[in-house]
């Protein structure tokens with residue numbers, strides 16, 4: 328579709344806004360919400376955060392009750408898939424209360440999937456309860472299997488905790504997908520082994536290109552490894568067959584004949600995936616970002632707190648969806664070796 332059609336968003340009355348579907352000006356229906364429940368993290372992955380991050384004052388955060396209300400408003404407006412992320416979602420105090428409470432939307436059938444993206448460090452503690460709450464699969468971020476490199480990437484993380492978390496998740500019956508950022512000179516040689524390891528445990532692996540988000544104290548050009556190159560190298564060793572499936576998101580998948588597993592590529596820099604984008608993101612302060620690669624932001628905390636019914640909120644959501652941009656603005660090259668988007672990935676959770 329080329330341009331905005333007449334606003335599909337204007338609800339007939341404020342009450343209609345509570346349940347009207349969210350369709351953006353380019354005809355894309357929003358059915359996937361990613362919620363960053365905290366900007367804090369127990370790691371400092373060098374491509375994600377600077378070492379001395381300033382985190383939000385706790386008083387600025389939405390309470391867990393407010394996050395629940397916000398998610399529930401989106402579910403009423405057609406969100407079917409909800410992903411909790413961060414920062415590190417499992418470091419938010421009492422986050423399982425939120426998961427448990429949101430699981431009522433799975434029981435009612437309003438939500439078809441509740442999931443999370445985690446660095447895995449706290450997973451051993453929470454895996455069983457996540458499964459009890461109806462979470463079926465999760466994404467765990469892990470860029471290397473080498474403890475020393477893991478510490479280098481995360482600045483102080485211990486890989487054993489993550490591996491323990493992954494095993495606890497598998498033992499609890501959760502499906503696990505590994506996400507790894509492809510990093511020039513760091514894990515590029517290890518990617519075939521990482522894939523064999525993941526597939527050997529029946530876990531999918533998705534590779535991600537570094538995205539230029541937030542000041543991190545070093546240039547992106549040193550980290551950026553195009554996945555087109557990674558794929559070409561893997562294709563010399565493995566038989567990769569494109570899979571037709573699409574999640575409406577940025578990942579493209581192949582099957583790997585030799586391992587029997589699935590490999591995903593998230594290529595914001597070399598492939599544009601915006602046409603089929605079905606997702607929006609909210610931060611832990613209630614800011615709605617309708618595109619990961621834009622500075623656009625709408626405050627939902629104010630309408631959320633302004634009244635006990637959700638009409639102002641639903642109206643604010645509709646207005647924000649009406650401004651969803653057509654596509655992202657990411658560029659990394661020698662002339663543009665600085666953030667395209669000033670917020671860090673940990674604000675929106677990827």
Ligand code: SAM
Nearest residue numbers: 375413414415444445446468537538672676677
């Ligand atoms: N802490 C959790 C984790 O690491 O899975 C959730 C939040 S983290 C921001 C979500 C994902 O974003 C992780 O897979 C991480 O590797 C990825 N990520 C962070 N910064 C990135 C960047 N600049 N470019 C590409 N991916 C990034």
Ligand code: SF4
Nearest residue numbers: 368371372375414446
């Ligand atoms: Fe933390 Fe995840 Fe960012 Fe790493 S990628 S610093 S684990 S939020």
